[in-house]
Amino acid sequence: MLRGFYTATTGMMAQQRKQEVLSNNMTNALTPGYKQDQTALRAFPELLIQRMENQNFPVSNQSKVRTMTEIGAINTGVYVQETIPDFAQGTLQETEMTTDFALVQGETPDENGSIFFTVQNGDGEVRYTRNGNFTVDGEGNLTTNQGYYVLDAAGNTINTDGLEFELTPEGMLQLDGAQIPLGIAYSNDANQLIKNGNDLLELAEGADPLVDARATAGLQFNVQQGYLENSNVDTSQTMTAMMEAYRAFEANQKVVQAYDRSLDKAVNEIARLG
Incomplete structure (x- = not known):
């Protein structure tokens, strides 16, 4: 659960940084010769998940062999790798x-x-x-x-x-x-x-x-x-990108809030039953 919490948080931070870059582009839309910045998002290294289990063999000594089955990879979030000027x-x-x-x-x-x-x-x-x-x-x-x-x-x-x-x-x-x-x-x-x-x-x-x-x-x-x-900032395109970044931030924020409610239940309700 905590892994998902941190993954959604990195999404919020990346979209906030992207929004700052887009806002700076919009601010300088009327600055002569200004070259807009573009953000490059990159995912953190994925983690490979494997299932470890014991496999019983039908022999007289009931021997067990430990096996590992690959389940898949899990993403650990994204970050703004760099900002690149568009010349x-x-x-x-x-x-x-x-x-x-x-x-x-x-x-x-x-x-x-x-x-x-x-x-x-x-x-x-x-x-x-x-x-x-x-x-x-x-x-x-x-x-x-x-x-x-x-x-x-x-x-x-x-x-x-x-x-x-x-x-x-x-x-x-x-x-x-x-x-x-x-x-x-x-x-x-x-x-x-x-x-x-x-x-x-x-x-x-x-x-x-x-x-x-x-x-x-x-x-x-x-x-x-x-x-x-003139600057090479396309104001209409930048406004659209700002709205997209805001919606993505909002979506990650709702995921964080959902995880927060789940943690609250685990601590205050399930733990009380024990």
Whole structure:
């Protein structure tokens, strides 16, 4: 009985964690460049049940042989193994703001390959983002809307001196007669990136480093100025998934309540009869 109690409880915990991920996706549905998370549920290892018994043989000494008969396997519950970002391209929204950039990804040489803007976080470390909602700070530096520096292809900050600039589809920033290549990095497996907060991504430990997108053979992309990439969250689909997770949580909760009533009877009624 207790095994079933714990199994249903793990189901509740897994659905609660899934609901949190879906709620976060819904919260960021309007965040430019946001990539929705998907949960991967996995079952705990199954337990094999066998019946042990003695088998009598019709002989004079009444010998007995212990035998084991396989009954089957029993599941011990589920858990959220990991959350995986979905790096599918979002739709574009025109803003007519010169500091808004959108990455448009075409064919890639790798199945899970993806491109990103390179930025510098508050600790001076290189991070990656798909949110091209940039701005220019008081010193003329191109920054994210959180104030992180946007980097060029050489890893340097970009100072506009407060001047107007244009961006070519190849990602070249045309500023006062000079051309500055915007830092655009390519990952051959975007699943090796982990979310770091504030729309930033960082490389997981032991993952392959990102390379310059322009130097990657077979990669097709362009950058649109005056556009933003919307999040790839499908709100209607997410709402449906949230309702499904809630119903699954509710079903497991009823199982737990049923086990609780059975335990109450065993302790307070059956034990009293003894």
